[in-house]
Amino acid sequence: MNHLTEAYVDSLALNSSAIKNGKDLVKKNSFPLLCQSEDGTIIFGECKGSGKDPYQCSVDVIKEGNPVFRCTCPSRQFPCKHNLGLMYAFTSGKTFIIAPIPQDIADKREKAEKREEKQKEAATTDAPVPKRKTNKSTLLKKITAQLEGISIAEKLILQLVTSGLGSLDKKALQTADEQAKQLGNYFIPGIQSALREFTQQFRSDLEREKVYAVGMEQLTTMHALIKKSKEYLNGRLDNPDLTIDGETTLEEWIGHAWQIAELRELSRVRNDIELLQLSFRSYTNPARGELIDEGYWADLQSGQIHITRTYRPFRAAKYIREEDSVFQVARAKELAIYPGELNTRVRFEEAAYREARTHDYMNVQQAASKSYTDVIKQVKNLIKNPLSDKHPVVLLQYAEIKKTESYFVLIDEQGKQLPLADIPYLNAPTTSLLTMLTKPHLENQSMLVMFEHNWTHNRLEAQPLSIISANEVIRLLY
Structure with a gap:
């Protein structure tokens, strides 16, 4: 538990409200029982709740950089405020008595270890990793629906261009928004978002001339997107065995949400990669209806600048961890690399952290x-x-x-x-x-x-x- 600091606990919280709620539990002395294991790999205890029985909560750090949170409360947030409060109690110097690891946690640890052993055994065999089977009937139905949606989007864009950008008054924009909303039934959320961004641009406070310049660029992008999407999807419709495009950003533009399992199949993963975050920002994308946390990282091995993005839909934002600036070097156990060009988007689930050293900064400079x-x-x-x-x-x-x-x-x-x-x-x-x-x-x-x-x-x-x-x-x- 030596690496457990207040700043690290802050980084684990979903948002600032969760941080406040966790610290408030410590201030109110809501933990009648605080314990830690003899080897220091787990802290656990009881926290007063709204019912007569306290919540049983624990934080297991047997795997560095990948803490496991458990709590008997009904919250869907991980870590919940009770887990956070438990950690803040530890970082603030509260007394934790040495106690045996609860049996139920020991049993869960044993099951997890067995799963990992099986995964390691599978990884060391020469047999190739079996690819997920694609239901061709379902795939063809989806592609057919996508092409239908793209046809609707194409007509809408043609209508906007024919009418002229100068005719986009409040009523015309409302009509365009209503038509764009229909695209939600055709599995093309990326194209739908592009249309929403276009109409929202004309509701901005920018000077009309500047809006026209940006609007023309957006129309050019949408024209190219629709053209390339139709060619690509028609090709997959004719040949369902055609591999998904894992080289360009076209699938993501259409709206595909890449899964790590897919990226593994496409050999787009690297192991034990060290990254140093150089900049970070959070912003709102009304067209997507999401909050976006974006980090810019230097790959200390290749020198490439990668991007991490966490999308938090407005409706579910409180259940998704809010990312923040990272000042330490992150060693990603597995780095998944999305299709892209200069600044490829990356994602990692597990990482160990260390303080940045002079040679890390020198690597970035070089x-x-x-x-x-x-x-x-x-x-x-x-x-x-x-x-x-x-x-x-x-x-x-x-x-x-x-x-x-x-x-x-x-x-x-x-x-x-x-x-x-x-x-x-x-x-x-x-x-x-x-x-x-x-x-x-x-x-x-x-x-x-x-x-x-x-x-x-x-x-x-x-x-x-x-x-x-x-x-x-x-x-x-x-």
């Missing part, structure tokens, strides 16, 4: 791109593709950060300049924070930036997310 000419060319080629990420994140080395009359610029070792600006997509200004940097951080360091094409000035701009020096990460967006 992975940073030195030539802005090459980076700009790469980014431009990326965003030309309608279905590519329009806001790629890149790690850059810089010789100097310089302030001109109107804006900051990054200068590489060849003297090439890159303008820095607060891009509308992030809706979180960071450029002004550069004035607070000390002189050592203004020269010969690395910076994580997010790109965006500025339609008004017809140029690429980059917003600073963090500075990486030889011994720290200075987060501007965290």
Whole structure:
């Protein structure tokens, strides 16, 4: 239990309310019994509840980085407030008596160990992992429905274009929303969200001319999405044995939610990978009806910048753990890598954490791109593709950060300049924070930036997310 700190417990909580509720239990002395095992791998106890009998709660950390929470309360939150309170009682120095591990927990541990042994035995055999069988009849029905929904979306977009963007008044937008809502029955949530984002853009407070520019870009994306989706799905309809597209983001654009088991089958997993988070943000996506927690991580082995995303639907947000900034190095037991391009999305369930060291920061710095000419060319080629990420994140080395009359610029070792600006997509200004940097951080360091094409000035701009020096990460967006 040595690694159990208040900050770590905070990171396990689903949200800030759960943190408050857990700490309140400790303040109210709601735990008449607090125990820990002799080997320090489990804490358990009793917590007063609304009924006459206290809740039996425990936190089992026999597997580092993957705590198991148990409680007899009816809550569907894991960890529940009683588990959190138990951990906060431990971190605050409450007295825990040494006691034998309860028999029911010992039995559950034994069953879990047997399951793991069987999995290890299966992994060491030469026999290939059996792929899940696909019900072809169900698959064909789904694809047929998807194509029908795409046909409806295509007609709706054609109607919007034919009428002209200038005709999109309140009534027309309401009609478009109602038609987009019908797409929820056709297994194409990604296309449905793209349409909602388009209509919501015209309800924003932006100047109409700026809205038109963004709207045209969104229409171009939807046109390409519908064209490619029809070709791809018709191909699968003709040949149900055709493998799902595991190389591009097309399936995710249509609305497919990748499962780790699928990514394993596609060999899109790596083991024991160390990651250092460089930046983090949380935002709301009304079109998807979700809260999104997004982290930007440096792969300490390859130097690639990955993205983690946790989607929390509005209706179920309180039951899904709210992610937060991570300042330690995470060693992922299994890293699942989603199909993608420059910044691939990743996911990991189990991880051990350690403090970041100098060589970790040095690894990140060495992975940073030195030539802005090459980076700009790469980014431009990326965003030309309608279905590519329009806001790629890149790690850059810089010789100097310089302030001109109107804006900051990054200068590489060849003297090439890159303008820095607060891009509308992030809706979180960071450029002004550069004035607070000390002189050592203004020269010969690395910076994580997010790109965006500025339609008004017809140029690429980059917003600073963090500075990486030889011994720290200075987060501007965290």
